[in-house]
Amino acid sequence: MSExxxxxxxxxxxIDIHTTKLFxxxxxxxxxxxxxxxxxxxxxxxxxxDIREGFFKAIxxxxxxxGRMLLDDDMNLIVPSQTDGSGIDQIAFxxxxxxxxxxxxxxxxxxxxxxxxxNLINSTHLKHSDQISLNDSRKIDEILSSxxxxxxxIILLSGGTENGANKSxxxxxxxxxxxxxxxxKERIPELVYAGNSSIVTKIQETASSIAxxxxxxxxxxxxxxxxxxxxxxxxxxxxxxxxxxxxxGFEYIFSFTRSVPLPFNQANGIMTKFLNKLGNEKNGNxxxxxxxxxxxxxxxxxxxxxxxxxxxNPLFNNxxxxxxxxxxxxxxxxxxxxxxxxxxxxxxxxxxxRPNTIPNDKDELLIEISIIKxxxxxxxxLFKNKFGNITDNWNQIVINGDSLSNFDNPNxxxxxxxxxxxxxxxxxxxxxxxxxxxxxxxxxxxxPILPIQILEGSSISLLAKVFxxxxxxxxxxxILKVRLEFKDSTxxxxxxxxxxxxxxxxxxxxxxxxxxxxxxxxxxxxxxxxIDKGLIVQGGLCGVIFDTRGRPIQxxxxxxxxxxxxxxxxRSMDINLV
Amino acid sequence: xxxxxxxxxxxxxxxxxxxxxxxxxILVRVGQKVDASDPIAEFIPEDxxxxxxxxxxxxxxxxxxxxxxxxxxxxxxxxxGDVIAQSSGTLSRSVKAQNDSEVVNIIGSQVVxxxxxxxxxxxxxxxxxxxxxxxxxxxVIETNGALIQGVWGNQKATSGPIITIMxxxxxxxxxxxxxxTFRGSIxxxxxxxxxxxxxxxxxxxxxxxxLSSMSASIANAAINCSxxxxxxxxxxxxxxxxxxxxxxxxxxxxxxxxNSIYDVKKFEKPEIIIQLPVEANLPVDGQExxxxxxxxxxxxxxxxxxxxxxxxxxxxxKLQNGIRTACAVIEFSDEDQISVPLANLDILx
Numbered sequence: 001m002s003e004x005x006x007x008x009x010x011x012x013x014x015i016d017i018h019t020t021k022l023f024x025x026x027x028x029x030x031x032x033x034x035x036x037x038x039x040x041x042x043x044x045x046x047x048x049x050d051i052r053e054g055f056f057k058a059i060x061x062x063x064x065x066x067g068r069m070l071l072d073d074d075m076n077l078i079v080p081s082q083t084d085g086s087g088i089d090q091i092a093f094x095x096x097x098x099x100x101x102x103x104x105x106x107x108x109x110x111x112x113x114x115x116x117x118x119n120l121i122n123s124t125h126l127k128h129s130d131q132i133s134l135n136d137s138r139k140i141d142e143i144l145s146s147x148x149x150x151x152x153x154i155i156l157l158s159g160g161t162e163n164g165a166n167k168s169x170x171x172x173x174x175x176x177x178x179x180x181x182x183x184x185k186e187r188i189p190e191l192v193y194a195g196n197s198s199i200v201t202k203i204q205e206t207a208s209s210i211a212x213x214x215x216x217x218x219x220x221x222x223x224x225x226x227x228x229x230x231x232x233x234x235x236x237x238x239x240x241x242x243x244x245x246x247x248x249g250f251e252y253i254f255s256f257t258r259s260v261p262l263p264f265n266q267a268n269g270i271m272t273k274f275l276n277k278l279g280n281e282k283n284g285n286x287x288x289x290x291x292x293x294x295x296x297x298x299x300x301x302x303x304x305x306x307x308x309x310x311x312x313n314p315l316f317n318n319x320x321x322x323x324x325x326x327x328x329x330x331x332x333x334x335x336x337x338x339x340x341x342x343x344x345x346x347x348x349x350x351x352x353x354r355p356n357t358i359p360n361d362k363d364e365l366l367i368e369i370s371i372i373k374x375x376x377x378x379x380x381x382l383f384k385n386k387f388g389n390i391t392d393n394w395n396q397i398v399i400n401g402d403s404l405s406n407f408d409n410p411n412x413x414x415x416x417x418x419x420x421x422x423x424x425x426x427x428x429x430x431x432x433x434x435x436x437x438x439x440x441x442x443x444x445x446x447x448p449i450l451p452i453q454i455l456e457g458s459s460i461s462l463l464a465k466v467f468x469x470x471x472x473x474x475x476x477x478x479i480l481k482v483r484l485e486f487k488d489s490t491x492x493x494x495x496x497x498x499x500x501x502x503x504x505x506x507x508x509x510x511x512x513x514x515x516x517x518x519x520x521x522x523x524x525x526x527x528x529x530x531i532d533k534g535l536i537v538q539g540g541l542c543g544v545i546f547d548t549r550g551r552p553i554q555x556x557x558x559x560x561x562x563x564x565x566x567x568x569x570x571r572s573m574d575i576n577l578v
Numbered sequence: 579x580x581x582x583x584x585x586x587x588x589x590x591x592x593x594x595x596x597x598x599x600x601x602x603x604i605l606v607r608v609g610q611k612v613d614a615s616d617p618i619a620e621f622i623p624e625d626x627x628x629x630x631x632x633x634x635x636x637x638x639x640x641x642x643x644x645x646x647x648x649x650x651x652x653x654x655x656x657x658x659g660d661v662i663a664q665s666s667g668t669l670s671r672s673v674k675a676q677n678d679s680e681v682v683n684i685i686g687s688q689v690v691x692x693x694x695x696x697x698x699x700x701x702x703x704x705x706x707x708x709x710x711x712x713x714x715x716x717x718v719i720e721t722n723g724a725l726i727q728g729v730w731g732n733q734k735a736t737s738g739p740i741i742t743i744m745x746x747x748x749x750x751x752x753x754x755x756x757x758x759t760f761r762g763s764i765x766x767x768x769x770x771x772x773x774x775x776x777x778x779x780x781x782x783x784x785x786x787x788x789l790s791s792m793s794a795s796i797a798n799a800a801i802n803c804s805x806x807x808x809x810x811x812x813x814x815x816x817x818x819x820x821x822x823x824x825x826x827x828x829x830x831x832x833x834x835x836x837n838s839i840y841d842v843k844k845f846e847k848p849e850i851i852i853q854l855p856v857e858a859n860l861p862v863d864g865q866e867x868x869x870x871x872x873x874x875x876x877x878x879x880x881x882x883x884x885x886x887x888x889x890x891x892x893x894x895x896k897l898q899n900g901i902r903t904a905c906a907v908i909e910f911s912d913e914d915q916i917s918v919p920l921a922n923l924d925i926l927x
Binding site for chain 2: 139348349353354365406
């Protein structure tokens, strides 16, 4: 409790190359609340070339909204909070800035140090320029060419379990030092060793005259165990120091934070794992999608096993890549209106040069939604390909994204998730409307209570509880009878047909009891045990949804029939196509 | 939300820094005049190394003997076939350079060679004067004149006299309109939807194409076309905005530089520059929308039309499609006023 008082007011700062967002939290009636948010364009690029300008704009807005002074006359943040109500007790910073720092990793064997290195780098925003291994098929001159051309900021060497291999590790270090000798003096990278600790002295003797060497704990102390946290903490600290040189203005914000700033994926990862633990379902699987303008991040926790994948959002950052990745046929296929492929193509190329344009009419909005679906679908497939054995049985899906901030109708967002992820079983869909998750993750390091209390509030809204029904019945066949019992003892019965998507009339927050009766041959175990006793469910912003369109969703091949199909689905979801 | 700025200015000081990655050489000096397609620097995009293990090649038993057989030193430039090392004795053997290369290091009996490759050129992009050399990094070039920034280009540069073949801003450029008299010129056409225009331009040695817009279906043909192409408005049938039209037509027959080599990640844009013998000031970058600002609508039924901002509304407005966004009231030259999302406006100043 004393910690709570010490850190009563908190400022969460979230900055990527496009957007600077601030979150002001404070204790009200003994509990943390989100008081205000503000946003400004990040001024990383010309003519400002310094993120402070955008930060000050956002702070200015926040001061006006909240009525609280956060900056003193010298433009410094006031820390801690003062008796006159000004200032802030804790500042936490999470950032994007993907690929600004490059790293080359070196290890011994696939499946051991190499895979641990990959897992480590996957938790950072570092550009993984190359990986050198003991079994590298390249000759030494090719490795030399790679190191000289990439000119990495960091080289990280790992290998050898504790009291395991040492000669091979020393050989790898020799190769690295040989390559470093050919770099210009001003481009000598930071060298980090995170391997077999029994040879640390030899490593230091060999390396320290050639490069700045740091030692951290072995990331793979045994064949079975991985120990990434100490190396990750070290890399975070090193990255923050390097970001100070790469991103003008970074040092200013860093100077006020209690803990080292976290990149989005780590901050998001903290919350994804935490939400997984919070889930009521046994072995709850949670999937988080963060679609900011800079990064598309997908993170999943399946039976406690956490995986994530992040890529640059091509729409806002790489027009050539966006064009290559955008499948016009797929966009056209998922468009609920008939539109000439030429018009869609013009719109897509137009978006590649002006990604921030707002759709002018309903048709353009639907194309935009189809583009977003294409992006999510592609990246979900990337995620599944990367980690293999990924089930679509997500108990919870959380989406956050600047890309979605324009959509007024939450039904649009729910349908985007159902059309792209196509979850199976029973899934709660959540919307992180402020993009608060990574901010909470960065705050959690020093203030674990705040995120818990904020999650209890409305910052992350339940969009819908979705029942995705698997049935072999023919399209149009009634497959399920649903009975909703309300608290006032009234009830509603509805038949659910195969090939439909149905939104039940349950208001946001309303609790009902749901009974399901199969009308055709169906495996009722897909709804869990004791289904005959009824399920207590809560309505989200989009109520409760039954999706019987099958997995994968089968679209009609004929464009007119497909259009009819979409008309029905969109109508059911209260989405106006006109 | 930041509004995109596409300078469309009758007169401005235009200063550009041309940088190159990796190793390179500067080819110009301060004060030198350069044309659009003149190389101002050259660089090697990727170094390639070869390590010659003399001990292994000449079958020496120890490194010291192998080292003594090496008869090159660090910094030596070798031609293909030059001897790197030679063993002594009656049955002398040698190791020769397999490629033109430079000796960058000798470690023990290993000779590290960097291959000499054909460098890639950095072009000036527009007629200008070199004002600053950034050693080992690049060059700053400068001129004064009209500046029109485009939205897309096919990554080529050229210069030549401009001729206008569009009689109004809505005209379409078709292959039939490409004439042999346009040879050596940069042609200002309108909207283009036919890739045969590019073939005709290549065959008739047209120096460059300035288009208001283009169908996305021919974008790949434009990328592969050897003639530099710049789009001023976007994709789809979009008329040229009045401001750019008047600026370009009023400079008919003048020599213009068309530079459609740009890197989006460095916030660069394709540009048309018309050099003028008048000193000017640098344009203002990073402007925010304000009342009186000259803008262009970049989306919707009025796209391509220039207008003046009458009022910026800070609070979000709900559009007919349900989206809530900040808008501005703008006025066209015929005094017609409409409300447009800020994101759908480009600043032309």
